[in-house]
Amino acid sequence: MKRLRTWLVVGVVLALVLTLTVWQLNLRDEPDVTAAVATTAASPALLERGAYLARAGNCMSCHTTRGGSPYAGGRGIATPFGTVFSSNLTPDTRSGIGSWSASHFWRAMHNGRSKDGRLLYPAFPYTSYTEVTREDSDALYAYLQSLPAAAQPNTPHALRWPFNTQAALAAWRALYFNPGRYATDATQTAEWNRGAYLVRGLGHCSACHSARNALGASSTPLDLAGGLIPMQNWYAPSLTSPSEAGVADWQPEHIAALLKTGVSPRGSVLGPMAEVVLHSTQHMSDADLRAMAVFLKALPPTAVPSPTPVGAGDTPAARAGAKLYEQHCAQCHGEQGRGVPGAYPPLAGNRALTMASSANLVQVVLNGGYAPATAGNPRPFGMPPFVLVLNDNELASLLTYLRSAWGHQASAVTPTEIHRIRGENQR
Known part of the structure; x- marks a missing residue:
């Protein structure tokens, strides 16, 4: 009995030490949000800079639902642990950040902590935003405060236990997050x-x-x-x-x-x-x-695992893949996979076809491939989807052929892989 009590005491002490350590790690480089900060009216130049930075960070894409008010949040971001819903960034005082100070916003960007002290989930990429300067954070804050307020309540996250607890998030941050600032490399331009x-x-x-x-x-x-x-x-x-x-x-x-x-x-x-x-x-x-x-x-080159070559040959599967290519692909990409400059990309020598992961290739052929319509390319050529045209076996034969044609050396694509992606896309 005495030994049991000793072990219980040791366990409690270790738990307290671990809790204190996790708590301290989550307070690294915390700014003082209670300090009074002089505020001035945002200048047009500051608002323009903030708007530019918001576009550079692609903030509106995550913080806007389809058809919803810009930056009002509510977009669901699916994760392996459940769904995280983006927050309202408009200056509404009840559901947005209208009651936040610039220091509160800086703490969220730099430390991943909300105004009320709540730890934020890293679906909001503060693990990257922690390198943003205070000056850029303040410009972003000024721009968001200039937007029309949208009284749209925040949607609660739908995460599984224990991932929906602050304790689990604190442990994750203690292991994987360390606030930082971008340090200029004097050896570079x-x-x-x-x-x-x-x-x-x-x-x-x-x-x-x-x-x-x-x-x-x-x-x-x-x-x-x-x-x-x-x-x-x-x-x-x-x-x-x-x-x-x-x-x-x-x-x-x-x-x-x-x-x-x-x-x-x-x-x-x-x-x-x-x-x-x-x-x-x-x-x-x-x-x-x-x-x-x-x-x-200038990024240092690294090697990635090489796919196991399929190997070319006059096999029934290869002939089936070649026939499907002739029927569905050659009219745009050419018999030898050279494509059409400015319209249809070449497939011969295209590294997108030969990566170890064939996920993108499966997605493009299943659901179509579309470049964005931009000011510099307002009418991009696209590729139609074949999700209703080719079954799993046919698509596997076609993609395996593409990964072995014209000198390509990549692994085969299986019907099972295509069936999995097709099914998960329908969820």
Whole structure:
């Protein structure tokens, strides 16, 4: 009995120490939101800057429901742990941020904590926004405060236990989040540093282009090595691998053109990235896009797992895939997969076809592929969906053929994989 009491005391002490440690870790670099701050009327220049930064961060896309008031929140963001609903960012005093100070807003951006002290879920990418400067945060705050107030109550999150508890979130943050500020690299140019600041901070590119562990955390805060976007069945390719979406051998103007218009001589954007270009990067200045291009071009190259080659051959499956290509694809992409410049992309030598993950290829053929309609490319060519045309076996044969034709060496696509993606898309 005495030994049991000893162990109970030890357990209680360890639990208290662990709780205190987690609590302290969640208070790292916390600003003082109670300090009085002199406020002045926002100048037109400050509001213009805030509006620009909001577009650079693509804030409205997440904080606006379809057909709803801009920035009034309520959009559901599906995660492996349940659905997180975006909050109201308009200056409504009851449901928005009308009662927030600039310091409260800065704490949310930098530390991921709401005005009432509640920890925020990292679906709001404060793990990236923590690098945003206080000056840019204040400009964003001023712009949001200038918007029309929308009295739209916030929708409660629909998360499973224990992920719906502040205790679980505090433990996650203690493990995976550390507030930071962007530090200028004196060995690089001002242009490179501006690009790094935008990619790492407001651009929050790592939110998609990084792999996640079982708890939804990336391996490193600045990981850009590619990863499957949870719940969307799209793969955000590695920005550091020459076999995926690395751009080390691209000209900076081609990278900037891709971000500005959605198309360039070296490629085009589809899927979730098309939404980013449509709502965000096409509105950025040429100087900022050039800076991002310089930074992305200079990323150290990394290797990714190579897919197991299918192997070309005169097999029944290969003949079936070739026949389907002739029937459904060759009229646009050409018999030899060379495409049509300015219209239909080439498939021969296209690294989007040969990545280890075939998720994007399955999605595009199932549901169609559409570049964004931008000022620089207002009438983009698109690809029709084949979800009702090809069954799982036919689509597997076609995609496997594409991944082995014209010298390609990539793994086969199975009917099971297509059936899974097709079913999850219908949820």
